[in-house]
Amino acid sequence: MASNAAEVWQDARVVETIPLTPRIRRIVLEPPLPIPVAPGSHVDVRVHIQHAIDRRSYSVVDASRDGTRVAISVFDSAASRGGAAFMHGLEPGDHVEITQPLLSFPLRIGAPRYLLLAGGIGITALAGMATTLSAVGADYRLVYAGRAREGMAYLDELSQQHGDRLETRISDEGSPLAVAELVATVDESTELYMCGPIRLMDAVRRAWIERELPLPNLRFETFGNSGWFEAQEFVVRIPAQGIEVAVQADQTMLEALEAAGADMMFDCRKGECGLCEVRILALDGVIDHRDVFYSRRQQNAATKMCCCVSRAVTSTDAAAATVAGSRPARVAIDVS
Amino acid sequence: MMIQTTVNKVLDHPLNAWYVAAWDHEVTRTILARTIAGRPLAIYRTEDGRPVALADACWHRLAPLSLGKLVGKEDIQCPYHGIRYNSAGRCVSMPAQETINPSATVASFPVVERYRYLWVWLGDATLADPSTIPDMHQMTDPEWAGDGLTIYAPCNYQLVLDNLMDLTHEEFVHISSIGQDELSESDFVTSHTDTTVTVERWMLDIEPPPFWRKNMRDKFPGFEGRVDRWQIIHFEAPSTICIDVGVAKAGTGAPDGDRSQGVNGYVMNTITPETAKTCHYFWSFQRNYRLDSQLITTQLRSGVYNVFGEDEAMLTAQQAAIDANPDYEFYSLNIDAGGMWVRRIIERMLEAEGRLPAVPVAAG
Numbered sequence: 001m002a003s004n005a006a007e008v009w010q011d012a013r014v015v016e017t018i019p020l021t022p023r024i025r026r027i028v029l030e031p032p033l034p035i036p037v038a039p040g041s042h043v044d045v046r047v048h049i050q051h052a053i054d055r056r057s058y059s060v061v062d063a064s065r066d067g068t069r070v071a072i073s074v075f076d077s078a079a080s081r082g083g084a085a086f087m088h089g090l091e092p093g094d095h096v097e098i099t100q101p102l103l104s105f106p107l108r109i110g111a112p113r114y115l116l117l118a119g120g121i122g123i124t125a126l127a128g129m130a131t132t133l134s135a136v137g138a139d140y141r142l143v144y145a146g147r148a149r150e151g152m153a154y155l156d157e158l159s160q161q162h163g164d165r166l167e168t169r170i171s172d173e174g175s176p177l178a179v180a181e182l183v184a185t186v187d188e189s190t191e192l193y194m195c196g197p198i199r200l201m202d203a204v205r206r207a208w209i210e211r212e213l214p215l216p217n218l219r220f221e222t223f224g225n226s227g228w229f230e231a232q233e234f235v236v237r238i239p240a241q242g243i244e245v246a247v248q249a250d251q252t253m254l255e256a257l258e259a260a261g262a263d264m265m266f267d268c269r270k271g272e273c274g275l276c277e278v279r280i281l282a283l284d285g286v287i288d289h290r291d292v293f294y295s296r297r298q299q300n301a302a303t304k305m306c307c308c309v310s311r312a313v314t315s316t317d318a319a320a321a322t323v324a325g326s327r328p329a330r331v332a333i334d335v336s
Numbered sequence: 337m338m339i340q341t342t343v344n345k346v347l348d349h350p351l352n353a354w355y356v357a358a359w360d361h362e363v364t365r366t367i368l369a370r371t372i373a374g375r376p377l378a379i380y381r382t383e384d385g386r387p388v389a390l391a392d393a394c395w396h397r398l399a400p401l402s403l404g405k406l407v408g409k410e411d412i413q414c415p416y417h418g419i420r421y422n423s424a425g426r427c428v429s430m431p432a433q434e435t436i437n438p439s440a441t442v443a444s445f446p447v448v449e450r451y452r453y454l455w456v457w458l459g460d461a462t463l464a465d466p467s468t469i470p471d472m473h474q475m476t477d478p479e480w481a482g483d484g485l486t487i488y489a490p491c492n493y494q495l496v497l498d499n500l501m502d503l504t505h506e507e508f509v510h511i512s513s514i515g516q517d518e519l520s521e522s523d524f525v526t527s528h529t530d531t532t533v534t535v536e537r538w539m540l541d542i543e544p545p546p547f548w549r550k551n552m553r554d555k556f557p558g559f560e561g562r563v564d565r566w567q568i569i570h571f572e573a574p575s576t577i578c579i580d581v582g583v584a585k586a587g588t589g590a591p592d593g594d595r596s597q598g599v600n601g602y603v604m605n606t607i608t609p610e611t612a613k614t615c616h617y618f619w620s621f622q623r624n625y626r627l628d629s630q631l632i633t634t635q636l637r638s639g640v641y642n643v644f645g646e647d648e649a650m651l652t653a654q655q656a657a658i659d660a661n662p663d664y665e666f667y668s669l670n671i672d673a674g675g676m677w678v679r680r681i682i683e684r685m686l687e688a689e690g691r692l693p694a695v696p697v698a699a700g
Contacts, residue, residue, distance in 0.1 A: 036460070036690075038460075066690060104439040105438075105439075106441060106443075108424055108425075108444065108461075109446070109461040109462055109464070110446065110461075132462055135462060136462050215428070215436065216422050216424065216426035216427070216428050216436075217426075219438065220438050221438065222438075268439075272437045272438060272439055273437060274433060292435060292437075292438060293433070293435055293437070294434070294435065295434035295435050297434065298434060
């Protein structure tokens with residue numbers, strides 16, 4: 001099912017918050033209007049960042065049967081735009097506004113074989129699916145990739161729960177994920193569900209297409225917050241409206257344009273629907289396309305971009321891009 | 337919460353259950369639009385014959401897929417903007433873009449083809465165990481023959497279950513065919529488990545009503561005389577009722593298990609809620625004698641069709657009266673024991689799904 005229902009915002013109580021890794025906290029919420037949580041669901045949370053209110057999506061990692069307790073896990077990454085800091089500051093007894101569990105990454109029951117692929121914090125979207133597949137006796141593998149063991153949430157629990165069905169790929173331990181090899185183990189009737197950084201998902205997608213596996217069997221979820229490059233400040237201009245605004249590293253282009261008074265059209269805010277498309281008139285730098293709306297061909301053409309997630313960066317060389325004092329990238333656009 | 341009493345006039349329907357969506361012959365390469373348990377469905381077969389039930393609303397703007405067309409081996413195409421889905425409900429092509437939005441799916445519900453019906457599960461798919469499909473084996477068992485039809489009944493499905501669980505109404509509603517005074521005069525025995533209810537009634541040494549005299553003569557040409565008649569009602573949750581019915585020459589041992597001197601039928605009923613006030617009532621009459629006679633199959637189907645027409649008229653009028661008297665409650669009779677156990681079982685299923693409404697508060 002697509003987004004399964006109209007959003008029902010409610011005031012949930014924080015009942016538990018514990019660190020899982022140095023940068024990931026598990027936060028358990030009690031929504032006043034509980035509903036059973038389907039695997040693949042997320043909740044949207046109103047987060048307070050300085051004086052503004054924004055929303056963030058967090059996958060439901062696990063939940064009580066009736067949905068009265070819903071656990072999420074929040075990664076405070078270097079690229080976080082402030083939502084994670086707010087979430088990490090929550091304490092038991094606090095209240096936050098959340099939606100009911102929303103389902104835009106549904107797990108289909110009944111496939112002959114499953115491969116669940118998690119990169120880092122992406123495990124939060126797949127842990128519940130693995131639990132469900134285990135409960136129904138499905139044929140599944142859970143591949144969990146990360147840089148270092150100490151940064152990978154839920155490893156022990158998943159190992160206990162899934163035994164040999166859990167396979168870890170840990171770069172620091174000399175066993176990094178080899179995407180082509182992994183995809184080579186997949187057959188036509190396997191459904192692959194993945195969540196992780198954009199580089200990982202793109203590599204899987206390319207290997208999938210190369211093997212001519214059925215595209216509808218490749219399932220993924222992205223909240224549009226992972227890029228090819230580290231986010232940096234850049235400048236966007238809408239010459240037709242006389243608008244010029246700096247997009248801060250912790251802000252999206254869409255947010256900056258809205259704040260500057262542009263009347264922007266958008267919907268999903270996660271780089272899926274294409275409604276926030278803007279036309280690129282001039283570019284000093286390169287585009288970090290973070291959407292899944294454009295094909296690779298369209299992204300390479302760099303004539304359009306999804307301003308809800310994609311950014312401009314100074315250089316494709318991330319190291320050079322962060323040299324202090326370098327001039328920010330600039331992009332001139334036209335909007336609908 | 338313990339259920340204290342069973343007072344709801346009509347009931348919601350459990351979602352974690354198998355419901356019949358269609359007869360086998362209704363599911364084809366032409367899309368069937370039908371609402372099952374409140375959910376509009378687009379039902380069809382793939383080219384290799386697999387049945388499919390998708391939510392009948394395109395992900396994009398909710399246009400009914402059932403107005404679209406089947407394309408390729410298993411896909412359905414929305415009639416509005418041409419978005420295509422496969423049998424799993426996954427979008428396989430989107431107009432005017434080179435990629436597919438990963439969120440673009442429509443629900444594909446678990447389906448099983450069994451006992452000449454297509455069964456669909458609309459609740460939690462992880463609980464959809466085909467072994468819990470009610471036993472209707474007489475529909476396809478080579479020892480039995482028969483056929484049936486569907487009634488579109490403008491009433492809550494629970495009213496049909498009530499009707500079938502207490503057959504004393506035959507004496508009043510079906511006077512010309514199967515009704516007789518002995519029905520309400522005879523005693524009955526009710527029993528139940530967590531998911532089933534059985535009501536057994538025997539009428540010994542009676543004159544057979546016209547329907548049964550005809551059936552006896554099909555097996556025993558020229559039959560005259562009195563019979564022992566039985567009705568054994570088997571309910572299986574949430575809404576299937578198979579009724580073992582028949583008569584045998586009086587005193588030949590039918591109550592003790594020897595039915596050789598009689599005729600035996602099974603009235604197969606399975607009721608699928610459509611909305612709160614409408615249902616699809618799938619029925620068939622199966623028999624275990626003269627299996628090769630298509631004439632008898634057609635006669636029995638016509639006969640039962642006429643009988644059930646009388647029920648339909650009563651159920652329609654009853655729902656209308658319930659709606660017209662919202663402040664009046666139901667009262668129960670001793671004969672309602674079977675139907676009340678059915679209601680108790682369904683209420684417990686609803687409670688387990690967290691969907692049992694609170695006991696209504698009296699007006700005023």
